[in-house]
Amino acid sequence: MQFNRNTFICLALMLAGGLFLTQADLFLSDYQLYICKLFFINAILALSLNLIYGFTGMFSLGHAGFMALGAYMAALCILPPEQKEMMWILEPIIWPFSDLFTPFWLAVILGGLVALVFAFIIAVPALRLGDDYLGIATLGFAEIIRVLLTNATPITNGSLGIKGIPDAATLVTCYVWMLITLVVISRIVYGNFGNVLRCIRDNEIAAQVMGINVFAYKVMSFCVGAFFAGVGGALLASHLSTIDPKMFNFLLTFNVLMFVVAGGLGSLSGSVIGAGIITVLLEWLRAIEEPMEFLGMEIPGIPGMRMVVFSLVLLAIILYRREGIMGSREITLAGIARFFRRFTQTAGRAGQ
Amino acid sequence: MSLEMFFQHCFNALTLGSLYALIAIGYTMVYGVLRLINFAHGDILMVGAYFVFFGTFAFGWPWGVSAIVAVAGASLLGVLVERVAYRPLREAPRISALISAIAVSFFIESLAVVVFTGQPRPVLQPDWLISEWQLGNIRVLKLTAFVPVMTAVLVAGLLYILYRTKPGLAMRAISKDIETTRLMGVRVDNIIAFTFAVGSALAAASGIMWALRYPQVHPYMGIMPGLKAFVAAVVGGIGSVQGAVIGGVILGFVEIMSIAFFPELSGYRDAFAFIILVLVLVFKPTGLLGEDLKEKI
Numbered sequence: 237m238q239f240n241r242n243t244f245i246c247l248a249l250m251l252a253g254g255l256f257l258t259q260a261d262l263f264l265s266d267y268q269l270y271i272c273k274l275f276f277i278n279a280i281l282a283l284s285l286n287l288i289y290g291f292t293g294m295f296s297l298g299h300a301g302f303m304a305l306g307a308y309m310a311a312l313c314i315l316p317p318e319q320k321e322m323m324w325i326l327e328p329i330i331w332p333f334s335d336l337f338t339p340f341w342l343a344v345i346l347g348g349l350v351a352l353v354f355a356f357i358i359a360v361p362a363l364r365l366g367d368d369y370l371g372i373a374t375l376g377f378a379e380i381i382r383v384l385l386t387n388a389t390p391i392t393n394g395s396l397g398i399k400g401i402p403d404a405a406t407l408v409t410c411y412v413w414m415l416i417t418l419v420v421i422s423r424i425v426y427g428n429f430g431n432v433l434r435c436i437r438d439n440e441i442a443a444q445v446m447g448i449n450v451f452a453y454k455v456m457s458f459c460v461g462a463f464f465a466g467v468g469g470a471l472l473a474s475h476l477s478t479i480d481p482k483m484f485n486f487l488l489t490f491n492v493l494m495f496v497v498a499g500g501l502g503s504l505s506g507s508v509i510g511a512g513i514i515t516v517l518l519e520w521l522r523a524i525e526e527p528m529e530f531l532g533m534e535i536p537g538i539p540g541m542r543m544v545v546f547s548l549v550l551l552a553i554i555l556y557r558r559e560g561i562m563g564s565r566e567i568t569l570a571g572i573a574r575f576f577r578r579f580t581q582t583a584g585r586a587g588q
Numbered sequence: 589m590s591l592e593m594f595f596q597h598c599f600n601a602l603t604l605g606s607l608y609a610l611i612a613i614g615y616t617m618v619y620g621v622l623r624l625i626n627f628a629h630g631d632i633l634m635v636g637a638y639f640v641f642f643g644t645f646a647f648g649w650p651w652g653v654s655a656i657v658a659v660a661g662a663s664l665l666g667v668l669v670e671r672v673a674y675r676p677l678r679e680a681p682r683i684s685a686l687i688s689a690i691a692v693s694f695f696i697e698s699l700a701v702v703v704f705t706g707q708p709r710p711v712l713q714p715d716w717l718i719s720e721w722q723l724g725n726i727r728v729l730k731l732t733a734f735v736p737v738m739t740a741v742l743v744a745g746l747l748y749i750l751y752r753t754k755p756g757l758a759m760r761a762i763s764k765d766i767e768t769t770r771l772m773g774v775r776v777d778n779i780i781a782f783t784f785a786v787g788s789a790l791a792a793a794s795g796i797m798w799a800l801r802y803p804q805v806h807p808y809m810g811i812m813p814g815l816k817a818f819v820a821a822v823v824g825g826i827g828s829v830q831g832a833v834i835g836g837v838i839l840g841f842v843e844i845m846s847i848a849f850f851p852e853l854s855g856y857r858d859a860f861a862f863i864i865l866v867l868v869l870v871f872k873p874t875g876l877l878g879e880d881l882k883e884k885i
Binding site (some may be wrong): 377383384490547548555 | 684
């Protein structure tokens with residue numbers, strides 16, 4: 237890793253962002269803070285899926301499964317043992333989960349690791365498949381994980397889910413985890429490893445012919461993606477404070493896929509932007525489900541309208557702007573500098 | 589388990605298997621011509637079932653009339669989906685069409701929630717279907733016999749279309765090579781629309797019978813049957829209609845029999861189909877009757 241001026245500028249920007257966010261509760265309402273946290277978590281999820289799908293070309297629809305694993309693991313880690321004993325009413329919770337009690341940062345890492353281990357188990361049979369077969373197989377695995385979680389009552393409390401998870405995921409924690417995700421994945425993607433991944437995405441046979449161990453690289457990319465999906469799930473569990481198996485259905489995967497496609501496949505800054513815009517859009521669309529007054533007429537709220545608009549947006553993106561907001565471009569410091577230089581030049585010329 | 593119980597389970601398995609088979613045919617036909625997993629297929633099933641619900645309750649039509657109207661309506665919807673969401677993406681990467689399919693599926697589901705509300709609703713069951721026959725010690729619900737017979741009739745009709753008519757020939761030609769078929773003077777777009785119409789009609793037929801078997805309709809009723817029927821199509825070998833039927837029946841038997849013999853596994857019921865899927869994909873990715881889709885370089 238080389239340190240140059242840009243590295244320091246980036247670090248300074250990240251630090252400034254963090255300091256800014258520690259003071260955020262002074263001028264943001266609770267609801268805005270809630271959306272902010274959700275945005276950071278969604279960005280983590282989008283980045284991890286982009287690594288798997290956008291950069292390695294593996295069409296995985298199993299994200300909700302990995303998130304569920306991370307969420308359950310973290311929830312079991314941070315709930316105090318007494319509370320767990322009280323909550324598991326169908327069947328008592330079994331050891332070691334009954335006595336497990338860790339700090340939040342460790343819980344998040346453990347959540348990611350559980351997802352990684354499962355991803356590794358899944359990868360061996362599933363990654364032999366291509367394209368849409370892989371999509372269906374991973375979707376199937378996510379469903380299997382969900383069924384297992386529903387039935388493993390002594391560990392997961394079955395379909396009742398887990399309630400009252402401590403809200404340990406503060407704004408700054410989520411921000412830091414998003415930065416970790418961003419830095420790790422961008423180091424992977426824009427290094428030599430990433431070149432190999434893109435080669436596999438663009439032409440798998442050519443990659444094989446060049447002597448790349450395609451399967452090994454795919455497994456590694458898949459596992460790293462799954463790790464961060466687990467991390468995202470862990471943060472989400474703490475953020476929402478309630479989880480149950482029904483929550484981690486295909487709709488959740490669909491949401492993450494939407495962030496990635498909207499932002500642009502193969503663009504990390506696109507994923508972050510896509511996650512931001514759609515998180516805000518989804519919250520903003522809640523307004524159309526409420527009754528409102530329009531030109532003196534009373535329009536009753538239509539429950540469920542949000543998802544109609546949401547799916548139409550995805551359809552419109554894929555039909556009319558398939559490359560998403562960013563395409564495969566990135567926002568870089570050099571790019572911003574160039575933009576400003578050009579901006580000042582044109583401004584200067586206009587002033588003459 | 590007594591012999592009577594066993595036969596009872598066999599009938600149930602055959603019914604469920606036929607329903608899966610009818611849905612699977614639609615997946616396999618569309619995959620055959622476009623190489624696309626039509627995610628919206630399960631939702632067309634749901635719409636078909638809702639049409640019957642409204643036909644019988646809102647308009648007071650007899651069940652048979654509503655069923656025919658529903659099948660026609662659903663096949664129109666299938667054609668519309670193809671026209672709006674898939675045709676513009678025919679030259680695009682396959683994954684784009686797949687994402688479009690997922691979006692359409694969610695659109696239909698969420699629109700159904702808005703229009704029909706999320707409440708499950710009961711379905712009218714015609715009396716002649718829910719009476720029982722007494723065969724020795726076995727009691728057979730007429731419905732459990734009606735579904736496989738109806739399925740057999742529909743599949744026979746489909747095979748006639750595929751192997752004895754011009755559009756059927758064109759469909760099979762497209763699944764081999766779309767460009768050459770176009771050069772032979774076949775109107776490819778019309779044939780693809782026709783494929784969607786037929787597949788959606790079969791899905792609607794299945795959805796209507798599904799609603800009779802488990803007598804309620806709700807906006808998400810198509811998802812699980814749709815996914816499992818896709819598994820059935822893969823098991824049978826995607827692209828092959830006969831394979832889809834065999835796969836559907838196998839899946840129906842596995843699901844019913846495993847729970848009949850091991851009742852403690854009933855919580856894992858929804859996982860069986862996907863475990864089978866993974867096993868098939870690992871050991872014989874082309875399925876039982878599927879052709880080897882070699883990668884072209």
